[in-house]
Amino acid sequence: MNLNQIDYFYFIGIGGMGMSSLARYFHSMGKIVYGHDKNRTLLTTKLEEEGISINYHDSVEILPKWVLSKRCLIVYTPAITNYHKQWLFLKKNGKNIKKRSQVLALITENEICIAIGGTHGKTTTCTLLGHILYHSGISMTAFLGGISENYQSNIILNGRKIFLVEADEFDHSFLYLSPNIACITSLDQDHVDTYPKKETLKKAYVAFSNRIKKPYKKIFLCKEESFLSKNAIYYSVIEKANYYSNHLFIKKNKWYFDFHTPTETWKYLPLPIPGIHNLKNVTAALAISDYLKINKEKVKKALFLFKGIKRRYTIHYNKKKIYYIDDYAHHPTEINALIHTVRECFPNKKILGIFQPHLFSRTKFFEENFAKSLEKLDILILLDIYPSRELSINGINSDSLFKKIKMSSKNKERSTISKVLEKIEKKHFDIILTMGAGDIDTLIIPIKKWLYKRYG
Known part of the structure; x- marks a missing residue:
């Protein structure tokens, strides 16, 4: 398909992070972009402000007239349900239909492409x-x-010489890509609906690594948790590798480290997002930058100016020794890393954690691991499972997870998202920590307003 011959784009599930970035890309090119999502969010509102039309009712009648034209591409997310009315109609009658990952592959297939994959850390690595x-x-x-x-x-739009993308393993989406440079940040098991065994996940990543092409034809692999590849450049935060970081230390609540290239050492660099897990992500980004021969001083300055990513260790409140931190952590490994980092930054502080499990399949598979991770909090408020694309699984819910968490009854509590604030008001804490990949981000503004009202 030649995307230059497409004038109209219709996105089903436009409010998703990957879908909305594609919508913004085509909108920036002067294309007519419409979309559907089930709920209005901060992100969809922003898209509308930018000039993209969005409808929020699953009705065929409200579809634009051009949607069945040969000059229209219908883009869908694999998270869409099979009983969605618009989707059923367009799947039957649309002329051009592509999955989000297929469209990303079309954009990048004849360009220099860098693809960042991995269970954890790909967004931080890619954004930096x-x-x-x-x-x-x-x-x-x-x-x-x-x-x-x-x-x-x-x-980030600044020309088209290089395309930088995230390689999403869900639904084997990343196997549509053929990057020139790839990176795999971690191989921890996840998306168990697609990969019921870790071996199947590893095989998919090996297949992804085999899709790299010339020029470059290199893949950056984390030395501690990856596989062997003849085209690999290894990086590490634990041992020496082609590229590695060490001497991580905290000074006046800020983190610093040394970065080693094959030929030199960059000393006392700032770590913009705290935590050893983020040091690994930063190391990967710096390694690729050095490999591309980007000016060292420009790389260092960019690192100093990096402000981070929303919902990745985002501090929303910091007054009178009370903190509120929000994070996307939705996997036991990510929760462990987050709590460990908070304790490193704020020793001897009492942490109130609010966690929203994401997906029934993930909660079922990692139930014991989730329980052990959440036990590291001082106080827990556990929310209902956010189902996303899934139907419920018999016997799997927040109550079943709650029972496995070995904390005293006074330190753990169940709640719906609408009742969280009244639960918080009765707790004694130094730090509030919201965690999850669902709609827990809708709590950010209410919690901030409550904190400002209470503490100033």
């Missing part, structure tokens, strides 16, 4: 690398899996 490329004046477009604080968007 995109920021470095942009700050260094390189012609590039980056499709991000989160909202960059520097650019207040999930896309």
Whole structure:
């Protein structure tokens, strides 16, 4: 398919992070972009403000007239349900229909493409690398899996010499891509509906690694948790590798580290997002930057100016020794890393954690691991499972997870999202920590308002 011959785009599930970045890309090119989503969110509202039309009712009658034209591409997310009316109609009658990942592959297939994959860390790695490329004046477009604080968007537009994308393993989406440079940040098991065994996940990543092509034809792999590849460049935060970081230390509540290339050491660099897990992501971004021969001073300056990503260790409140931090953590490994980092930054502080499990399948598979992770909090408020694309699983709910969490009854509590504030009001804490990948972000503004009202 030649995208230059497409004038209209209709996105089913336009409010998703990956879908909305594509919508913004085509809108920036002067294309007519419409979309559907089931709920209005901060992100869809922003898209509408930018000039993209969105409907929120699953009705065929409200579809634009051109949607069945040969000049229209219908883009859908694999998270869409099979009983969605618009989707059923368009799947039967639409002329051009592509999955989100297929469209990303079409955009990048004849361009220099850098793809960042991995169970954890790909958004941080991709966003920092995109920021470095942009700050260094390189012609590039980056499709991000989160909202960059520097650019207040999930896309960075600065030309088309290089395309930087996230390689999503869900539904084997990343196997449509054929990047010139790839990176795999981690191989922790997840998306168990697609990969019921870790071995199947690893095989998919090996297949992804085999899709890299010339020029470059290199893949950056984390030395501690990856596989062997003849085209690999390894990086590490634990041992020496082609690229590695060490000497991580905290000074006046700020984190610093040393970064080692094959030929030199960059000393006392700032770590913009705290935690050893984020050091690994930063190391990957710096390694790719050095491999591309980007000016060292420009890379360092970009690192100093990096503001992070929304919902990745975002501090929303910091007054009178009370803190509120929000994070996207939705996997036991991510929760462990987050709580460990908070305790490193704020020793001897009492942490109230509010967690919203994401997906029934994930909760079922990792139920014991979730329980052990959440036990590391001082106080827990556990919300209902956010189902996303899934139907419920018999016997799997927040109550079943709640029973496995070995905390005293006075330190753990169940709640719906609408009752959270009244639960918080009765707790004694130093830090509030919201965690999850569902709609828990709708609590951010109410919690901030309550904190400002209570503490100033």
